[in-house]
Amino acid sequence: MVPATQERTRWIRVGSSLDPDNDRAVEEALQPLLQAGKPKLVLLFASATHDLECVASRLADAFGEDVVIGCSTAGELAPDRSSLGGLTLWALGGEGFTVSLGMGQGGPEGLRQAANEAAHCLDRLERRAHTVLVLLADGLCGDQVEVVRGAYDVAGVEVPLVGGCAGDDLAMQRTHQVFGRRLLRQSVVAAAISSDAPLGIGVSHCWEPRSAPMLVTASTGTEVISLDDRPALDVLLEAFEAPEDVRTNAEIFTSWVTTRPLGIRRRDRIEIRYVAGADFTRRSLKTIAEVPQGGLAHLMQGDGHSVLEATQQACEMAAQALEGQPMQGLLLFDCVARRSVLAEDRIVEEVQRINSVRGDLPVGGFYTYGEIARTRGAGGFHNQTLVALALA
Structure with missing residues (x-):
């Protein structure tokens, strides 16, 4: 079980499972979340070997479908481990957060429109001092740069973008996105998060x-x-x-x-x-x-050493952007191509690098087919990069 954050009115919880059985995996991953109360957001990251529609339905039954989004992965990140074929749930709740969800349905060439539609969840968001838009997009559909462009058309320069493109365990056939109980393809789902406390973003590749x-x-x-x-x-x-x-x-x-x-x-x-x-x-x-x-x-050019340096650098950058306030937890979007550079023992070292920054605080995320991070300037779509979102 992942411990709750220190401040009782604001919390982040992460649950995970490596059980290949769908029902048992959901049951195990749910336990830390059920102990925390009603979440305002649940992010589902799961291998395509799981029945994502069934998992989404279980989460909607437990918490309501108005708080759940997610996607299929090319690997999962959870406290103390990096996995393939697993399931990770990342949730936040309590006072000081507001959340609004959105989705857009595109096609092979329609990711910009899909991202634009999803980003309009910002229109319904009760704004606080700090806001970020989290985007999860089809990883095998059109030009992924269009996701950033479509979301930026709505978010503008004021709202930073973070997120990742869904995977399918490197089968390169099809990826899925989750919105409430719905299982989607060729789509973008989004969560606009606004917080009284700072939000920090770290981006590094070290190539x-x-x-x-x-x-x-x-x-x-x-x-x-x-x-x-x-x-x-x-x-x-x-x-x-x-x-x-x-x-x-x-x-x-x-x-x-x-x-x-x-x-x-x-x-x-x-x-x-x-x-x-x-x-x-x-x-x-x-x-x-x-x-x-x-x-x-x-x-x-890079190697295993540069991959590990980027891991620590991105996490530290996100933590340092919290204006001196203590970190409550981390959300990570890590490129699967970075993982493929590391031998198994060095994947363990990557987890250790993350832990050196987050301590015993909750951390979760997934291995992507592309990463999103736009905080300033042009662009905002990345490959072979780690994107970290820290919440105070």
Whole structure:
């Protein structure tokens, strides 16, 4: 059981289970939440091996369907562990919070409209001193950058965005989103949270540029065709002196390129774009989010050490943004591509890094197919990045 926060009028609780049986898993994960009282928000993060519609119905029966949103995952985060095939519930309640939920139904090209509709939950929110919009989106539907754009159209510069894109245990077939009792696809669900106390956001990837910035001379959607007027695939292979099997085998290339993403140059930062594959005929790179033509891009590189450094840095950044007030708990959105870089013993070390910041406070989240964090400036969609939301 996860302990309640120190202040009795405000609480965050996290419950989790690794039991493959759907009913037993829900029962186990529910226990810490049931002891806390009526929540104002319950976030459900569960492996696609679970019956998410059944789980959502159980949560709605327990707390009301007006407090539940969630999604399928590529792994789950809970106190003291990182899991695959599990179920995590993250909930908040008590005084000092107000919450409003929203959803939008899109299509293969409709994520912007879906996010826009979901973000209108801000219109119904009783505003307090600090507000954030949490977004959970289909992870295999269109260009994920459109989720940020659609939500920003409503939230504007005043309300920061955080969240992640749903997974399906790396099957890459379909993901699901949960809204109340409803199981959705090609959608965006949202929770607008407003708090009397500060909310802190931390974002870090710790990938380092391997190249000088290059002009994206040709791209279309999520395909990068050329960098500095040369085929993008050739540029990447030559820069990293790729071995012969990487140059000729698509499966080997996809595994090899996991630690060699692209970095999109923004005014105040570099946003990471995961390279999901290559077209060996067109000599282009395939990403899961837009790399804008005419922008600047770096070839990036990292390893297990940099992944762990980013974990601690993001959590510390979120905690430090609480204006000196004690942290009540953490909500994490961690890229599954970061997890794949770590051997099993180093995944344990990642959990230890999180624990070094959160202490014995509640923490939960999931492994995503893309992360959302917009606090300022352009952009706000990330890959191979950890996004942390701390609540005071």
